[in-house]
Amino acid sequence: MSLMAKIHSKALALGIPLQAHLDITYRCNERCEHCYLEHDDKGEMTFEEISGLFAQLADAGVFFLTLSGGEVLLRRDFFDIVARARALLFNVKLKTNAVLIRAPEAQRLRALGVEQVNVSVYSHRPEIHDAITKLPGSLRRTLDGIRALRAAGLKVAVANVMMRSNFPDQRAVAALARELGASYLTDPTVSPMMDGDRGVLSLRIPGQALPELFQDPDLVGDPAEFCAPPPPVSDGDLNCLPCSAGHTACYISPYGDVYPCVQFPLPSGNIRRQKFLDIWKNSPQLAEVRSIRTRDLPVCSGCSHVASCTRCPGQAWMEGSMRGPSSADCEKSFYRTGIPSANMLARGWRPETNDAFWSDERQGVGLVQIAPLPQAAA
Amino acid sequence: MNPLYIARSPAVAARRLGDEMVIMSAVDSTLYTLSDVGAVLWQAADGRTPLAEIVRRHVCREFAVDQETALRDAEEFVRALAERGILLVSGEPINSSAAAEPAARAATAGPREETP
Numbered sequence: 038m039s040l041m042a043k044i045h046s047k048a049l050a051l052g053i054p055l056q057a058h059l060d061i062t063y064r065c066n067e068r069c070e071h072c073y074l075e076h077d078d079k080g081e082m083t084f085e086e087i088s089g090l091f092a093q094l095a096d097a098g099v100f101f102l103t104l105s106g107g108e109v110l111l112r113r114d115f116f117d118i119v120a121r122a123r124a125l126l127f128n129v130k131l132k133t134n135a136v137l138i139r140a141p142e143a144q145r146l147r148a149l150g151v152e153q154v155n156v157s158v159y160s161h162r163p164e165i166h167d168a169i170t171k172l173p174g175s176l177r178r179t180l181d182g183i184r185a186l187r188a189a190g191l192k193v194a195v196a197n198v199m200m201r202s203n204f205p206d207q208r209a210v211a212a213l214a215r216e217l218g219a220s221y222l223t224d225p226t227v228s229p230m231m232d233g234d235r236g237v238l239s240l241r242i243p244g245q246a247l248p249e250l251f252q253d254p255d256l257v258g259d260p261a262e263f264c265a266p267p268p269p270v271s272d273g274d275l276n277c278l279p280c281s282a283g284h285t286a287c288y289i290s291p292y293g294d295v296y297p298c299v300q301f302p303l304p305s306g307n308i309r310r311q312k313f314l315d316i317w318k319n320s321p322q323l324a325e326v327r328s329i330r331t332r333d334l335p336v337c338s339g340c341s342h343v344a345s346c347t348r349c350p351g352q353a354w355m356e357g358s359m360r361g362p363s364s365a366d367c368e369k370s371f372y373r374t375g376i377p378s379a380n381m382l383a384r385g386w387r388p389e390t391n392d393a394f395w396s397d398e399r400q401g402v403g404l405v406q407i408a409p410l411p412q413a414a415a
Numbered sequence: 416m417n418p419l420y421i422a423r424s425p426a427v428a429a430r431r432l433g434d435e436m437v438i439m440s441a442v443d444s445t446l447y448t449l450s451d452v453g454a455v456l457w458q459a460a461d462g463r464t465p466l467a468e469i470v471r472r473h474v475c476r477e478f479a480v481d482q483e484t485a486l487r488d489a490e491e492f493v494r495a496l497a498e499r500g501i502l503l504v505s506g507e508p509i510n511s512s513a514a515a516e517p518a519a520r521a522a523t524a525g526p527r528e529e530t531p
Contacts, residue, residue: 040448044446047432047435048432051432051433053433055432098430098431098432099430100430100432123425123428126427126428126429126430127428128439129441150425150426150427150428151441152428152441153444192444
């Protein structure tokens, strides 16, 4: 077991929230067509509130802290927030579009000891990238920002959400990342809006395009292994936790709402009304999330894919039940292996359809993490 | 012998996890856990207190070891951490602006390392 795995295992045993993801604002200078957020400011936490929250998170044992948005640099106190987080010795990762980052900002982040900056890039072509962000000139500005971050010595990951409009460019974006000295992360996740609106799901990659992606060794490693039929299900598989959300990880909104994960917007408390540790330890919602083992999933526990599926409990919850299937992940398991899931069979899938049968009512793509490319040297 | 001063590098993250201290370098994302003695040294690395004094005050008292042996081992240990960018080591007191804020308490064997 790797040291990282041991640390996660220990945090799980001790009930420690090792990772926290905090969106410090939902405001943004881009209007990405797939974004699940509403960008108006409904009353963001002040610096003092965030500073107090950081102290509570440090006391609770949070080590990995992701600061995201919205666009983080739209907060005038952004650098004060990062400085406060670093003074409390969090490992800080940022998510940004880098549009507002130039040499001075990059050097400041480097001096503050930020570990990594993830930057969203959707295409190597301005006409595609800028059409997604709805900000003219955004690709050029984003790439300038990445170059400034790299020149300052920061580790950068190019994060590419693959959608219908940009997935044909994914190899070129991966090549661009290599050219920039950045690592590359790609993910076909398009989530419903946080208010439940599912209109953005029409932007998803067509299911029939998934097999081609699943055969790309740069994305999945060994395609034969990645696409192999699922192994027999063991008792150990059924006793597993569905994922780390609510167990060693949590998400906090700019308004202080605590959720198990950014992909799992189950309201579990608000730090303006309760101490973080009180929410973490005593929230009935988090207790319910923690009570679930794979064997408790009525459909998925009987599925041949259960040990290898990327089922996202948050997406399942948004489909109606945190114990239910995350049907987009059923679709991925099907297109990966050619074997239908228990959910598909229960819903009447037939071989002659040659598709995940519910394609006309497709749900959100779950939290699949196709293997990233090897980390570029910093 | 000239005194040696140690300070925590500003480019690391650290957190107590149960009975051990987890440290990650922001420079190369390497992860470490520190031994109980190592954690004591990390904890006391304020840039102002000579290492010999730290050893006398904390290590000899808490771990029942003689000063000469403890100091020799401590010097070897802090130089190993300095090579990894975890600690700053100097023959002069180290300016607080170059060092990190005090960290939480620590423990276990090490340093061990791994690139995640």
